[in-house]
Amino acid sequence: MALPQAKKKKKKKNRNPLLDWLGYAAVRVLMGILGLFPIRWNLRFACFLGRLMWKHYERGRKRAMDNLRASFPDKDQAWCEQVGMRSFQQIVMLVMDVFFTPRLVQKEKWKQYSRLINIERVKWMMHEKRGLLMAGGHYGNFEIVGYMLGQWGFNVYSIARPLDNPYINRYLYGIRQRKGQKIIDKFGASDQMEKLAKEGATLCFIADQDAGRKGLFVDFFGRKASSYKSIPLLAIHFDMPLVVGGARRIGDRFFFELECSRIIMPHEWKDQDNPVQWLAQEYTTALEEFIRKDPTQYWWLHRRWKTRPKEERQMQT
Numbered sequence: 001m002a003l004p005q006a007k008k009k010k011k012k013k014n015r016n017p018l019l020d021w022l023g024y025a026a027v028r029v030l031m032g033i034l035g036l037f038p039i040r041w042n043l044r045f046a047c048f049l050g051r052l053m054w055k056h057y058e059r060g061r062k063r064a065m066d067n068l069r070a071s072f073p074d075k076d077q078a079w080c081e082q083v084g085m086r087s088f089q090q091i092v093m094l095v096m097d098v099f100f101t102p103r104l105v106q107k108e109k110w111k112q113y114s115r116l117i118n119i120e121r122v123k124w125m126m127h128e129k130r131g132l133l134m135a136g137g138h139y140g141n142f143e144i145v146g147y148m149l150g151q152w153g154f155n156v157y158s159i160a161r162p163l164d165n166p167y168i169n170r171y172l173y174g175i176r177q178r179k180g181q182k183i184i185d186k187f188g189a190s191d192q193m194e195k196l197a198k199e200g201a202t203l204c205f206i207a208d209q210d211a212g213r214k215g216l217f218v219d220f221f222g223r224k225a226s227s228y229k230s231i232p233l234l235a236i237h238f239d240m241p242l243v244v245g246g247a248r249r250i251g252d253r254f255f256f257e258l259e260c261s262r263i264i265m266p267h268e269w270k271d272q273d274n275p276v277q278w279l280a281q282e283y284t285t286a287l288e289e290f291i292r293k294d295p296t297q298y299w300w301l302h303r304r305w306k307t308r309p310k311e312e313r314q315m316q317t
Contacts, residue, residue, distance in 0.1 A: 024167030031099050039104060039254045042096045047252060050089030064300035071221035086296035090249065097141050097254065102178050104254060107151050117259040122243055126154045129200035133235050135207035135283050136246040138299035139291055141256055143176065144247050146204050150181030157182045157196055158204040197238040205231055207283060210306045216277055217309045218284045226307040232279035239266045244286040248294055262286035
């Protein structure tokens with residue numbers, strides 16, 4: 001079975017290096033100011049900014065409400081608005097988390113900021129270095145999982161899309177890789193992923209991206225959503241288990257439940273008529289069940305359902 005080739009990187013518009021550097025300098029100054037205050041104050045400030053974003057970011061608010069109404073048709077308007085605003089707050093809190101993570105996350109003190117749920121089997125599988133895939137979504141603090149695993153000494157790689165500003169991107173990559181986690185640029189990552197899979201590394205993906213018209217369409221909160229073929233193809237090609245889960249914030253604190261909600265083993269897809277489609281749907285369903293435990297932490301403004309199946313497009317023409 002051939003692995004999919006990565007899409008060619010789109011040619012970017014020429015960027016102004018001076019403006020990029022000024023943007024980076026502004027971020028560093030802001031982080032320096034925020035660093036004068038404890039994380040709990042910054043998270044409260046993040047909640048305030050999230051409320052402002054909900055109030056004034058009209059396009060994002062509308063998209064979030066449309067997605068919530070379609071995903072939870074049995075819920076009323078007030079519930080959707082409450083979940084939507086809290087979702088915006090979670091996004092801003094994640095930004096605070098990222099910058100404070102190197103200060104707060106230490107190997108010996110993990111119980112002060114996290115609680116592990118159904119993780120032991122996953123840890124043993126990683127110790128065995130048999131190769132493992134991890135799939136999560138735009139939910140809670142999806143950055144802290146790879147950071148903690150790298151700090152614990154596991155051979156972990158996260159596949160990520162780089163930011164357009166190269167200075168900010170280099171700065172954030174430095175934060176994320178400070179304690180052992182490695183980052184792979186998603187553009188042109190196919191060759192590296194194949195090599196790492198053979199070495200028994202753990203590869204982490206954000207698995208709820210819209211994959212366009214050529215993706216696999218799976219059911220997600222009652223609607224079809226386009227999903228990338230690369231994750232199931234990689235799992236099947238290298239006979240690698242696929243772990244689904246994430247990090248759920250508790251309250252407004254820097255404290256998270258790291259939970260494995262599903263481990264999909266290779267023998268489960270062996271007898272399926274279409275193992276690629278089956279696996280894509282299986283991990284998507286597991287991710288939906290994980291999100292339903294606290295939907296306020298999902299990024300509902302995310303354009304997950306942007307691409308529609310061919311039959312729906314034909315009906316609209």
